[in-house]
C-alpha cells in the first residue's frame with residue numbers, strides 16, 4: 001500500500017518551523033491533481049501564514065464569541081470546547097490552507113434537488129483534493145490536520161477570506177511535534193456484508 005496512506009496521522013502539535021513557499025506550492029499542486037466530478041475542479045485554495053494567520057485567528061475568535069453570545073447553529077454549545085481545542089492547534093500550525101467551493105451556494109438558502117446533487121459531487125471532489133494534500137504533506141515530511149471545526153466562525157472567515165462562496169474546510173500543516181498512534185478503524189465486515 002502507498003506509504004503515506006499507512007503513515008499519515010492527524011497531527012495536533014506542531015514545531016514553529018515555517019513551511020517554505022516551494023513546499024506549499026507542491027502540496028497545493030497535489031490537491032489540484034485530484035479527480036473531480038465532470039472535471040469541474042470546484043476548489044479554490046487560500047494559504048495563510050505569518051502575520052496573516054494572526055489576523056485570520058482574530059476573525060475566527062470573533063466568530064466563536066458571537067456564536068457563544070447569539071448562536072446561529074442550534075445545539076452548538078456542546079461543541080465549543082472542541083472548537084477551542086481546534087483553534088489552539090490552528091494557532092500553533094505555521095500554515096493553514098483553506099479550501100473554498102468556488103461553485104458554493106450561500107448556506108443561508110435552501111438548495112434545489114439539482115443544486116444538492118451538484119453540491120454532493122463538488123464536496124466529494126474537494127474531499128479528494130484535501131486527502132491528496134494531506135498525503136503529499138506526509139510524503140514531504142510534514143504533518144497535517146483536516147479541520148471542519150471552523151464552522152462556528154463561518155461568516156467571519158468568509159468575510160476575512162473575501163468570498164461569498166462556501167468555505168468547505170481547512171488543512172493545518174507544519175512539522176509534527178508528536179507521533180500519534182494509528183486510531184482504530186472498523187473491521188472489513190462493513191465491506192463484505194453483501195457477499196454472505
Ligand SMILES: Cc1cc2nc3c(=O)[nH]c(=O)nc-3n(C[C@H](O)[C@H](O)[C@H](O)COP(=O)(O)O)c2cc1C
Pocket residue numbers: 008009010011086145146147148149150182183
Ligand atoms: C472532514 C473531516 C473533518 C475533521 N475535522 C476535525 C476538526 O475540526 N478538528 C480535529 O481535531 N480533527 C478533525 N478531523 C480529524 C479526525 O478527527 C481524524 O481524521 C480521525 O479521528 C482519524 O484519525 P487519523 O486522521 O489520525 O487517522 C477531521 C477529519 C475529517 C476527515
